[in-house]
Amino acid sequence: xxxxxxxxxxxxxxxxxxxxxxxxxxxxxxxxxxxxxxxxxxxxxxxxxxxxxxxxxxxxxxxxxxxxxxxxxxxxxxxxxxxxxxxxxxxxxxxxxxxxxxxxxxxxxxxxxxxxxxxxxxxxxxxxxxxxxxxxxxxxxxxxxxxxxxxxxxxxxxxxxxxxxxxxxxxxxxxxxxxxxxxxxxxxxxxxxxxxxxxxxxxxxxxxxxxxxxxxxxxxxxxxxxxxxxxxxxxxxxxxxxxxxxxxxxxxxxxxxxxxxxxxxxxxxxxxxxxxxxxxxxxxxxxxxxxxxxxxxxxxxxxxxxxxxxxxxxxxxxxxxxxxxxxxxxxxxxxxxxxxxx
Ligand code: EPU
Numbered sequence: 001x002x003x004x005x006x007x008x009x010x011x012x013x014x015x016x017x018x019x020x021x022x023x024x025x026x027x028x029x030x031x032x033x034x035x036x037x038x039x040x041x042x043x044x045x046x047x048x049x050x051x052x053x054x055x056x057x058x059x060x061x062x063x064x065x066x067x068x069x070x071x072x073x074x075x076x077x078x079x080x081x082x083x084x085x086x087x088x089x090x091x092x093x094x095x096x097x098x099x100x101x102x103x104x105x106x107x108x109x110x111x112x113x114x115x116x117x118x119x120x121x122x123x124x125x126x127x128x129x130x131x132x133x134x135x136x137x138x139x140x141x142x143x144x145x146x147x148x149x150x151x152x153x154x155x156x157x158x159x160x161x162x163x164x165x166x167x168x169x170x171x172x173x174x175x176x177x178x179x180x181x182x183x184x185x186x187x188x189x190x191x192x193x194x195x196x197x198x199x200x201x202x203x204x205x206x207x208x209x210x211x212x213x214x215x216x217x218x219x220x221x222x223x224x225x226x227x228x229x230x231x232x233x234x235x236x237x238x239x240x241x242x243x244x245x246x247x248x249x250x251x252x253x254x255x256x257x258x259x260x261x262x263x264x265x266x267x268x269x270x271x272x273x274x275x276x277x278x279x280x281x282x283x284x285x286x287x288x289x290x291x292x293x294x295x296x297x298x299x300x301x302x303x304x305x306x307x308x309x310x311x312x313x314x315x316x317x318x319x320x321x322x323x324x325x326x327x328x329x330x331x332x333x334x335x336x337x338x339x340x341x342x
Contacts, residue, residue, distance in 0.1 A: 003039030004046065006030065007069070016057045016072065018120055020238030021313050023062035023342070025052070025070040032074050032095075034155065034183055037148045040071070047150075052342060053181050055094065055125030059240055060340045063313035073124050075183060078104055087188040089143060094124025094182050098131075102220065105189070111216030112141050112189035115196055117223045120234055120241065124182040128172040129338070130165045134223055135199035139165035143188035151179040167275075168245050168338055195219050201226060230301050238307030239298065243320060244278040244335040257331060278327075278335055279303035285326040292319040317341070 011028035014020055027049075031037060040046045050068030054060075074095040081089040088110045092101045101123050102113045115134040119126075126138050127145055142160045149156060158180075164171040171177035195214050197203040205222045206214050214222070232239050249257075254266050254274035261284075265277035282288070282302040289299040294311035295318070298304040305316055324335050 003033070003036040004029075004043060006036075007046075011070065013054075013057070013062065013066070013070070016054060017060060017062060017240075018056070018058040018234035018238060019061055019240050019311075019313075019316065019339075020234075020307050021062040021311065021316075023313065024065045026065070026067050027069040028072065029069060030072045030074050032076070034075065034148060037071070037150075037181060038153060040069070041150050041153050055128075056097070056121035058120035058234065059125065059129055059338065060342055061240060061313050061316055061337075062342050063317055064342070066342055071181070073122065073181070075124070077184070078123075080108065080110070081186060083191070086192070087143075087190055089186055089188055091184055091186040092123035093184045094122060096123040098123050098126055105187075106217050106220055110189045111193040113187065114216045114220035115199075115202070115223055117220040118227045123185050127163060127165075127170055127182060127185055129168045130170050132168070134202045134226075135196050137165070137167075139163070139170075141187050141189060143186045145185050146183040148181040148183055149179055150181065155183060167248070173340075231304060232298055232300075232306055237298075238311070239304050240339045242278070242303045242338050243305040244282070244303060244323075245338050246275050246278045247281075247333050247335060248273050248275050249333060250274070253332075261331070276331075276333065281327045281331055281333065281335070282323055285323070285330055287323050287326070292322060295319040297323070313341075 006029060008028045011025045013025055014022045046069055052066055052070045054070050054072045075093040076095050077093040078096055078101055079091050081091050090105055090110050098121050099118050102117050105113050115136040116131060119131050119133060127142060131138050139160060145158045146155060147158055172180055197206055205226055211218055251272050251274055257264050265280040266274045268274055279302045287297045288302040290297050293315040294308050295315040296306050296308050298306050305319060320337060327333060327335050
C-alpha cells in the first residue's frame with residue numbers, strides 16, 4: 001500500500017486555499033497518479049471516511065478544520081489529442097493550473113479558451129462549477145471529462161452532455177455526481193475561430209485598442225487586463241472570486257423591482273427569466289469596501305469578499321450572512337454563495 005504511506009496527518013491547508021484560511025486536514029494525500037485513488041478506495045478505512053477533493057482551492061471556504069482525508073489532485077499533463085476537419089482536441093490533467101493551460105493552448109495555436117484567461121484554480125476544477133467569464137462558459141467548449149468513479153472503482157469518459165452543466169453548476173456538485181473525481185478534461189476548439197466579443201465590457205476594451213481583427217492572444221491579454229483591474233490577486237489578498245452567484249429571478253419579479261429601482265442591472269435569459277448583478281445589489285446596499293472583523297468587501301468589486309489578513313472562515317460567513325440579510329430586506333432576493341463551505 002505504498003500509495004497510502006504518503007498520507008500526512010494534521011496537515012495545514014492555509015496555502016492550499018486562495019482565501020488563505022488557516023484550516024487543517026486530519027489527513028492529506030497529494031495525488032500525482034490515478035493509481036493512488038484506486039489505493040484509497042480499496043482501503044477498508046479510507047474508502048468510507050469523509051473525503052474532500054481539492055484542486056486549486058479557489059472555490060471553497062474553510063469554516064472549520066476538515067476531519068477526513070483531503071485528496072489534493074496534482075495529476076499533470078497537457079496534450080493535443082487530435083484534430084479533425086472542424087476542431088482541435090486538447091486535454092489537461094486535473095492538476096494543471098487553469099491559466100497556464102489556457103496560455104499553452106494559445107501558444108500552440110488552439111484558440112477558444114482565451115475569454116477564460118486568469119481564472120484561478122485547476123483544470124480539473126473547471127467543469128465542477130462550469131467556470132465562466134466574458135461571454136463563455138466551459139460547457140461551450142468542453143468535449144469530455146475522464147472521471148474516477150469511487151462507487152465502482154473504475155475510470156470512464158463522460159461526454160459534455162452527461163455533465164448536466166448549468167450556471168456555475170454541474171453533475172459534479174450534485175448528489176448524482178458525488179462519487180466522481182475528475183481526472184482530466186478534453187476541449188473541442190473550433191478550427192474556424194472567431195473572437196467572442198458578446199460581453200460588452202470586453203468588446204469595448206478591444207475597440208479602445210483599435211484592434212480591427214484581434215488575435216486570440218490579444219483577446220486573452222485584454223481579459224487579463226480587465227480582471228487585474230477589477231479582481232484581487234489571491235497571491236496578494238485572499239479571496240475566492242465572486243462570492244455570490246448572480247441571482248436569477250422571474251421576468252415579473254424583475255419588472256416589479258425595476259419600477260422601484262430603475263437602474264437595476266439585469267440581463268434577460270433565453271427562457272425569459274432575468275439574471276441580476278449581485279455586485280450591483282451589494283454595492284447599492286452600501287457594502288463596498290466595508291469590513292467585519294478581518295473579512296471585507298473588495299472596494300473595486302462588491303461581489304468579491306476578501307481576507308484582509310488572518311480572517312477565519314466564520315468571519316467571512318458572518319460578513320456573507322449580513323450582506324445576504326441586507327439584500328434580502330431591500331430587494332427580496334436571496335443571494336446564494338458560489339464557493340463551497342467546508
Ligand atoms: N456592479 C456594481 N458594483 C460592483 C460590482 C458590479 O454596480 O461593485 C455592476 C457592474 O457595473 C455591472 C454589473 O454589476 O453593471 C455586473 O458586474 P461585472 O460585469 O463586473 O460582472 P459580475 O456579474 O460581477 C460575472 C461573474 C464573474 C466574471 C464576470 C465577467 C458571477 C457570479 N460572476 O461577474 O465570475 O468574471 O461576470 O464575465 O457570475 C467568478 O465566478 O468568480 C467570477 C469572477
